[in-house]
Amino acid sequence: AQSVTQPDIHxxxxxxxxxxxxxxxxxxxxxxxxxxVQSPGQGLQLLLKYFSGDTLVQGIKGFEAEFxxxxxxxxxxxxxxxxxxxAEYFCAVAPTGTASKLTFGTGTRLQVTL
Amino acid sequence: xxxxxxxxxxxxxEKGKDVELRCDxxxxxxxxxxxxxxxxxxxxxxxxxxxxxxxxxxxxPSDRFxxxxxxxSVSTLTIQRTQQEDSAVxxxxxxxxxxxxxxxxxxxxxx
Numbered sequence: 001a002q003s004v005t006q007p008d009i010h011x012x013x014x015x016x017x018x019x020x021x022x023x024x025x026x027x028x029x030x031x032x033x034x035x036x037v038q039s040p041g042q043g044l045q046l047l048l049k050y051f052s053g054d055t056l057v058q059g060i061k062g063f064e065a066e067f068x069x070x071x072x073x074x075x076x077x078x079x080x081x082x083x084x085x086x087a088e089y090f091c092a093v094a095p096t097g098t099a100s101k102l103t104f105g106t107g108t109r110l111q112v113t114l
Numbered sequence: 115x116x117x118x119x120x121x122x123x124x125x126x127x128e129k130g131k132d133v134e135l136r137c138d139x140x141x142x143x144x145x146x147x148x149x150x151x152x153x154x155x156x157x158x159x160x161x162x163x164x165x166x167x168x169x170x171x172x173x174x175p176s177d178r179f180x181x182x183x184x185x186x187s188v189s190t191l192t193i194q195r196t197q198q199e200d201s202a203v204x205x206x207x208x209x210x211x212x213x214x215x216x217x218x219x220x221x222x223x224x225x
Binding site for chain 1: 118145147149156157158159162170173205207209212213214215216217218219
């Protein structure tokens with residue numbers, strides 16, 4: 001069965017510092033890969049997605065992620081964090097195909113200090 | 115345009131009561147999903163609809179949980195004889211191509 005691992009439960013960074021959130025997946029083939037963000041009391045908002053092609057994908061709010069097949073990883077990055085980025089971040093995978101139910105990691109809570 | 119909406123936003127119920135949670139997907143989205151987000155289990159898939167049929171119900175935790183979808187649009191998730199472990203946020207999503215759009219969720223508290 002597929003699984004997603006986000007090894008960092010909680011990360012604190014200073015505003016303006018760079019950010020990298022880790023995500024590793026276990027799956028038989030390369031799945032579709034997603035990063036979602038959830039602010040307190042809000043639903044999930046898609047930051048970016050990888051289906052195929054260029055392994056460096058750009059998303060909203062200045063985020064990017066890099067797919068590394070050899071490492072089964074899809075890490076999320078941002079060069080300079082803003083206080084408004086404080087939220088919980090979820091990595092998710094879905095099998096290629098029509099059903100595409102998502103399997104989520106346990107999430108990483110990002111705290112930004114001023 | 116309008117996103118996925120869910121109602122109620124909050125629901126408090128007593129143990130043993132039945133509850134119904136509603137999801138209005140984005141117009142034209144034929145695929146609809148229910149997920150549950152709880153402290154102990156994280157985000158987990160419950161059920162998937164394609165049109166009005168549910169080809170994947172594998173995530174429903176017990177036979178107290180059921181869902182239906184009518185007119186290829188609105189979906190209702192019903193939990194019978196609620197238990198305290200049912201307390202969670204229930205999220206609905208509708209899909210366009212391979213991207214799922216989530217609603218704000220219904221927070222269910224079972225006392």
